[in-house]
Amino acid sequence: MTPVAALSVTPTAIDGLLVVALDVRADNRGWFKENWQRRKMTDLGVPDFGPVQNNVSFNTAAGATRGIHAEPWDKFVSLARGRIFGAWVDLRPGPGFGTCVTLELGPETAVFVPRGVGNAFQTLEDETAYSYLVNDHWSLAAKDSYTFVNLADETLAIGWPIPLEQAELSDADRAHPRLADVVPMRPRRTLVVGAGGQLGRALLEAWPEATGVTRAALDLADPASVAAFDFSPYGVVVNAAAYTAVDAAETDEGRAAAWAANVSGVAALVTAAREHRCTLVHVSSDYVFDGTATEHAEDEPFSPLGVYGQTKAAGDALVATLPAHYVLRTSWVIGAGKNFVSTMASLADRGIAPGVVDDQYGRLTFTAEIARAVDHLLSIGAPYGTYNISGGGEVMSWADVATAVFTAHGRPVSDVTRVTTAEYRAGKTLAPRPRHSALNLAKIEATGFVPAPVADSLAAYLD
Structure with a gap:
């Protein structure tokens, strides 16, 4: 020797x-x-x-x-x-x-x-x-x-x-x-958790070969459900499931449910991903910030205002303990099904003139764009960590978005009444919202990903 x-x-x-x-x-x-x-x-x-x-x-x-x-x-x-x-x-x-x-x-x-x-x-x-x-x-x-x-x-x-x-x-x-x-050995598959939601459906549309599971098969809020699930065939697990009822999370029942799904469930996913050597992709939210900064970078310290944001921040911290992870932080998510844009379109078609908040700012993030970003990061083998993803272009208020929808539906701009957050909240029990939700996109852009302009995605969605 x-x-x-x-x-x-x-x-x-x-x-x-x-x-x-x-x-x-x-x-x-x-x-x-x-x-x-x-x-x-x-x-x-x-x-x-x-x-x-x-x-x-x-x-x-x-x-x-x-x-x-x-x-x-x-x-x-x-x-x-x-x-x-x-x-x-x-x-x-x-x-x-x-x-x-x-x-x-x-x-x-x-x-x-x-x-x-x-x-x-x-x-x-x-x-x-x-x-x-x-x-x-x-x-x-x-x-x-x-x-x-x-x-x-x-x-x-x-x-x-x-x-x-x-x-x-x-x-x-x-x-x-x-x-x-010889039949080549098949690569480990991709699992989409929360396949029944807006984002889950967009991911499965982008990845027809992926396996999607709904809450009936894998309930993050139930530790026994996660423990019983077989993760061994999967190399990538995308967590598109979450408790997202922002206002209900402020109630006693909602608080417990939010922590069960967004924290305890995520902790169980992290444990499973570590044991089975999976890359875990986890979708987060601008609600982990208080909205004081006009634009949020990935390394901004957590400062959530409400229970939903607190649980999402805790989940992010748990995922970050896993070496092979991506946290995709999003804002103002729009996909198939009921959402702000579809609601505004319905009001416009029915001739209803809403009052819409004009002092909360951000960019819409369409689920197809999130799916495209996830696929991009995985395909190029981008460095693990946290990435912001939203649509590109100018920052808008909710009232700006509503006005764009009403205009596209042939309704006059005057049908949308611009109100302050304080005016909108009067007489209602609502969770606090960050005033500024715009995300800095420089990090994901540096990987070669070009976010689609919100205006283009909104026009395509309304078509």
Whole structure:
């Protein structure tokens, strides 16, 4: 064994397959190495893959050959003793399918193998101990998710040091299909929680292959419902569910319901996402701010005025504890179904002249635009964190929006009476609202996302 001077990580021809040169310290007594060192290795580019199980394969004689198996988890392969010839084949869908990498490994070298990449090895020495960390618990049912390719596939043309006819193989490994007959391992799916709501419907329209669940199947306000749900097939979970009855949240019953769905339920989602290595996308609100600032950046400290805003802020803080997360903060959401724009359109059509608040300011955010932003961030692999998303263009008041709707419906501007918040609240029991809800969009724009102007989206919506 040749000692290595320093830890290093090298990419290979297979996307995500990494070769790790380990720092092995040897003396007259033997040798020592840090086989897995989370901080050092992740700093060098190895994914923080969260191993939960350590397996060891002891092989009595040289020539023991195993694989090629692609498994539904990531693994970190290394040796405690002996040497192997390793072979890895990309069995994921895409242009890399069928790419093969081979390498000889001793205790001084490890390999990070991403989900869906087939793994095989042949021992070159007697009494070889092959060790691997995985980030999911093995089960008999999990084996049904494996994808295999034959060790002797002619197109791969792997140069096994010990010819396969002289090697020790299992009958199952001999019977695996050739590459031409292999069905690529399907990527982990996307789950939309709250599929029955305005945003949930927009997300499923954008992602027809995603799985959507309504409250009947996954109720965030019910811990037992979340605990019973199987998150293991999903790589991305989008939380489009929330308690959004802003005024009702100020009541005793509403306060408890808001905290149950927006905080306790989100905490359970975070726990599930961490356990199953999911990216969690969580939709938040301008109500986490008091509206004092005329425009809100992502790093503005929380300052919610009411119960709804308090629960959303608490949920945001919980989601931020998860490394793989996106919080999308929105304002004045408009989608299919009942909302401010549809209400104003109905009033205009019925000849009703409303009084509309003229001293609260923001931008409409259409659900299709939120869905587009979520898809953009996931597709480009944007840095995790919080992003503001709303429509682009000029900041408007609610009265400005109402006037635009009435005008589009052929009603005179005079039909909309502009009132102050104080005038509108008189005699009503209403939750406090932020005066300024406009969100700074510079961060998401820097990723290449261009928010559609509110005026254009509103015109399309009214059509």
